[in-house]
Amino acid sequence: MMYVETATATPTTLTQIRQANPTALLARSPTDHDVGPLGYAVLHPSAAPEGDVVTLGTPEQRDDGRWYQTWNVREFTPEERTQQLADAKAAKRQEIDRARDDAFAAGLPYEIAGEPDVVQTRLADKINLLGLRMEAQELKTAGVTDAVMPFRGLSNVQRHLTPDDMIALTNAALAHIQQIYQHSWQLKDAVDDATILADVEAIAW
Structure with a gap:
């Protein structure tokens, strides 16, 4: 329960009333009758209104003789709206980056040597995939057609692929990585183009 100092509407x-009146004997939840002689009154709550910025106002005494909490309401200033939009865009870009990294970590479902598996597509995997594709192209140029290239997917089962199969696998995985990047770039462009908060909040992976 809150109270108000009636002389100043504060x-x-x-606890503050007890400290200011150490000799006063007050109940655990004093009423107007108890604190009135000391210059205080019970401060009755009132429902907070809706608005951009809602802050507590100065208590007021109404026609019923009771004191009530009041509220101040105002719209966001242009500077506040600009900062909110900038903050929302920064947070949305981080959200997109996390979703992009999650997509990389999820990998590409792919049938490897006739068995379902997942080709991992994290940053370190991309470097490995580029190396494997280069090696496979060299072997193909040399006329190798046998399944001589070992590869492990997410299952960690080692399988052997032909150079052609390795080229197809690495091309698919690298294209998958590029598609994820493209999607993240498109979303970030949408974030940059957004002019209101609602447009930023509506952007989702």
């Missing part, structure tokens, strides 16, 4: 607490 909100106060029961």
Whole structure:
């Protein structure tokens, strides 16, 4: 329960009233009758209104003789709206980066040597995939057609692929990585183009 110092319309607490009146004998939840002689009154709550910025106002005494909490309401200033939009864009870009990295970590479902598996597509995997594709192209140029290239997917089962199969696998995985990047870039462009907060919030992976 809150109280108000009636002479100044200042909100106060029961602890503060006790400290200011150490000799007063007050109940655990004093009423107007108890604190009135000391210059205080019970401060009755009132429902907060809706608005951009809602802050506590100065208590007021109404026609029923009771004191009530009041509220101040205002719209965001242009500077506040600009900062909110900038903050929302920064947060959305981080959200997109996390979703992009999650997509990389999820990998590409792919049938490897006739068995379902997942080709991992994290940053370190991309470097490995590029190396494997180069090696496979060299072997193909040399006329190698046998399944001589070992490869492990997410299952960690080693399988052997032909140079052609390795080229197909690495091309698919690298294209998958590029598609993820493209999607993240498109979303970030949408973030940059957004002019209101609702447009930023609506952007999702």
